[in-house]
Structures are given as C-alpha cells and as structure tokens.
Amino acid sequence: xxxxxxxxxxxxxxxxxxxxxxxxxxxxxxxxxxxxxxxxxxxxxxxxxxxxxxxxxxxxxxxxxxxxxxxxxxxxxxxxxxxxxxxxxxxxxxxxxxxxxxxxxxxxxxxxxxxxxxxxxxxxxxxxxxxxxxxxxxxxxxxxxxxxxxxxxxxxxxxxxxxxxxxxxxxxxxxxxxxxxxxxxxxxxxxxxxxxxxxxxxxxxxxxxxxxxxxxxxxxxxxxxxxxxxxxxxxxxxxxxxxxxxxxxxxxxxxxxxxxxxxxxxxxxxxxxxxxxxxxxxxxxxxxxxxxxxxxxxxxxxxxxxxxxxxxxxxxxxxxxxxxxxxxxxxxxxxxxxxxxxxxxxxxxxx
Numbered sequence: 001x002x003x004x005x006x007x008x009x010x011x012x013x014x015x016x017x018x019x020x021x022x023x024x025x026x027x028x029x030x031x032x033x034x035x036x037x038x039x040x041x042x043x044x045x046x047x048x049x050x051x052x053x054x055x056x057x058x059x060x061x062x063x064x065x066x067x068x069x070x071x072x073x074x075x076x077x078x079x080x081x082x083x084x085x086x087x088x089x090x091x092x093x094x095x096x097x098x099x100x101x102x103x104x105x106x107x108x109x110x111x112x113x114x115x116x117x118x119x120x121x122x123x124x125x126x127x128x129x130x131x132x133x134x135x136x137x138x139x140x141x142x143x144x145x146x147x148x149x150x151x152x153x154x155x156x157x158x159x160x161x162x163x164x165x166x167x168x169x170x171x172x173x174x175x176x177x178x179x180x181x182x183x184x185x186x187x188x189x190x191x192x193x194x195x196x197x198x199x200x201x202x203x204x205x206x207x208x209x210x211x212x213x214x215x216x217x218x219x220x221x222x223x224x225x226x227x228x229x230x231x232x233x234x235x236x237x238x239x240x241x242x243x244x245x246x247x248x249x250x251x252x253x254x255x256x257x258x259x260x261x262x263x264x265x266x267x268x269x270x271x272x273x274x275x276x277x278x279x280x281x282x283x284x285x286x287x288x289x290x291x292x293x294x295x296x297x298x299x300x301x302x303x304x305x306x307x308x309x310x311x312x313x314x315x316x317x318x319x320x321x322x323x324x325x326x327x328x329x330x331x332x333x334x335x336x337x338x339x340x341x342x343x344x345x346x347x348x349x350x351x
Contacts, residue, residue: 028295035290035303039087042310046083047075049318085208085273086309086326088216091224092269094305095298097280098287099227099262103255104164107341110280111266114171117275118178119149120267121201124274125182128197129189139215139271146267149174150259203276203327205313212272219268223261224302230258231296276327278334279305308333 047059054062054071062068062075097110111117123145127138153174157167182201186194199206233254266280287301312329 024292024295028291028300031290032300032303035300035307039303039306039310042307042314043083043087045314046086046310047079049314050074050079081208081210081213082205082313083310084210084213085205085216086313087306088213088220089205089269089273089276090279090306090309091302092216092220092265092305093276093279093309094283094287094302095224095227096262096266096269097282097305098284098298098301099258100280101284103258103262104167106164106168107281107285109164109168109171110284111262112275112278112281113175114168115153115173115175115178116146116150116171116263116266117270118175118182120146120270121275122178122181122185124200124271125185125197128200129185129193132193136212139212139268142271143264143267146270147260147263149178150263154256154259199325200274202325203274203330204325205273205309206325208273216268216272219264223265224298226261227258227265227298228296230254230261231298233258274325274327276309277331278338279308279330282308282330282334282337 044056044059047063048054048056052070052074054075058068058071059075062072063080066072093111097112100109100111100114101107103109120142123141124138127133127141131137133141153167153171156170186197189197269276283301283305284297286304287297290304291297291300308330309326312333313326316324316326316329
C-alpha cells in the first residue's frame with residue numbers, strides 16, 4: 001500500500017500550518033511597522049522640541065544644509081547627535097538584551113544583570129577619574145573591558161558542561177564586585193572629576209557629539225545582520241544543549257559568535273551613552289509579547305529599545321521641572337518590572 005501526500009487530512013494540515021504562518025508573518029510585519037513609525041515620530045520630536053520649538057519644515061531645511069539663523073546650530077550641532085545617539089544606542093541595547101535572554105533562556109540574563117555593562121562602566125570611570133583620559137580612549141577602554149568581562153564570566157561558567165544557571169550566578173557576582181570597584185573609584189576621585197563620572201554612570205544623551213557616533217553606528221550596522229543570520233540557530237539553542245547538538249548545530253561556536261556580537265554591540269553603546277538602565281532588560285520581553293511566537297523578534301526588540309530610550313529622554317527633559325538623564329527614567333520604568341518578574345518566577349519555582 002502506498003501513501004499519498006495529497007490525502008485530504010494531510011492537505012488540510014499543511015493548509016492550516018501555512019495559514020498560521022501567514023497570520024504570524026502579518027502580525028510581525030504589522031508590529032514592526034508600528035514600532036518603526038513610533039520611532040520615526042520620536043526622532044522628529046527630538047529634533048523639533050527644545051528650549052525653542054522649531055517648525056518641521058525649518059528642521060528639514062536645516063538638515064538639508066540650508067543655513068537658518070539659530071535653527072541650523074540647534075538642530076545640526078545639538079539635537080541631531082542626541083537623537084542619533086538615542087536611536088542607535090537604544091537599538092543596540094534592545095538587540096543585545098534580546099540575544100542574551102533568548103540564548104540563555106532566562107529573562108534575567110541580560111547585559112545589565114550579568115555584569116557586562118558593569119565591566120564597561122568600571123573601565124570608563126577609571127579612565128574619567130584616574131587617568132582623566134579623552135573620550136575616544138575612554139570608549140575604547142569601555143569596549144575592551146566589556147569583552148574581557150564576558151570572557152571571564154563564560155570561562156568560569158564552563159565547568160564540565162555549559163550551565164546557564166552557573167553563568168547567571170557568576171555574572172551577578174562579577175557585577176557586584178565591579179560595582180564595588182566603581183564605588184571605590186568615586187570615593188578616591190577628586191571632586192571635579194566625580195560629576196562627569198556620575199553623569200556617565202546614570203546613562204545620558206547630554207553632550208552627544210557627531211564625532212563620537214561613527215563607532216556605534218558602524219558596530220550596530222555590522223553586528224545586527226550577523227545576529228539576524230544566526231537567529232535560526234538562536235531558536236534551536238532554546239531547545240537545549242542536547243537537542244541543538246542532535247539537530248546539527250555547533251553549540252559552542254554558535255554561542256560564542258552570538259555572545260561576541262552582542263557584547264560588541266552593548267559595550268560600544270555603553271561606551272557612547274553610559275549604561276542606560278533596564279533598556280536591554282525590557283526590550284526583549286515587550287517585543288516577544290507584541291510579536292508572539294514563530295518569528296524572530298530581534299528587529300522588534302531593537303525598535304522597542306529605540307522607543308524606550310527616545311521616549312524616556314523626552315520625558316526626562318520636558319515632563320518635569322528638573323531635567324533628568326534618560327537612565328533615571330528608564331530605571332523608574334524597569335525596576336517595578338524586575339520586581340514583578342522575580343515574584344512571578346519565584347511563584348513558578350524558577351528561582
């Protein structure tokens with residue numbers, strides 16, 4: 001007896017699977033499009049709003065190179081670098097956080113919690129307060145320290161087999177140690193150096209310059225496609241070490257490639273804007289909730305990160321009498337979610 005692939009039950013199942021895939025694809029496109037439109041609106045608001053509110057047509061003309069008194073300087077020199085820093089840093093934090101959370105199958109496994117941004121922060125504070133180094137040297141040191149931190153965490157978590165729980169616990173311990181180093185550096189620093197370090201540690205877009213942005217833009221544009229290509233392996237790794245290996249995935253090589261790309265992205269973003277709190281922690285879960293299952297949420301997570309950073313910066317600048325750095329606002333948003341997540345994980349017995 002021969003089996004035919006054209007049997008009605010089989011054909012009905014295939015049609016149902018295809019219909020479900022098309023529905024998920026439409027949802028992905030709709031969510032991604034809406035997030036992109038919101039990001040575009042926030043970018044326009046960043047360029048229009050300020051001590052003086054300029055009409056959109058004047059902003060566009062100034063960006064096109066036309067010299068308009070007052071507008072050209074404010075838009076091209078002050079607001080455009082700030083907007084671009086928020087745009088690319090927010091995207092970087094979003095994709096890096098999503099990559100770590102998906103790779104390690106734990107919502108707590110993001111660069112803020114497992115110590116990567118603390119490594120970059122400790123190096124930057126050392127450069128700012130002790131060496132009094134230039135911005136370029138500080139950025140390079142922050143990136144190098146972020147990479148060194150993740151290498152130490154990964155090596156210590158290896159053991160006989162790779163353990164996600166061990167990596168997270170070691171990362172939290174490394175973060176606590178590095179935070180202590182940062183506190184010590186601030187205590188021994190001169191009074192004139194502390195404000196710059198504190199401002200950088202809080203995560204801020206203030207004082208962003210076009211000359212500081214090319215490394216961030218280049219790294220994001222290079223690493224994002226790589227993370228997208230490796231995305232199919234990322235979802236296979238979610239099935240577990242043995243399942244991924246049985247499906248032909250080289251788990252160690254794939255994991256290292258994903259971690260290196262994500263660390264480069266988050267380290268350069270941290271070096272540019274400081275450790276903007278909780279963006280990498282929030283972006284992935286929000287994107288997954290909006291997009292649903294079945295499609296890669298890397299780009300939506302990056303766009304959520306952009307929207308969080310730009311919206312938080314606008315709120316910090318114009319919603320209160322006193323202006324607050326963007327990291328203060330994102331911290332206020334992220335802390336309640338962290339507490340909620342810990343309570344829910346404890347109730348499920350995951351802690």
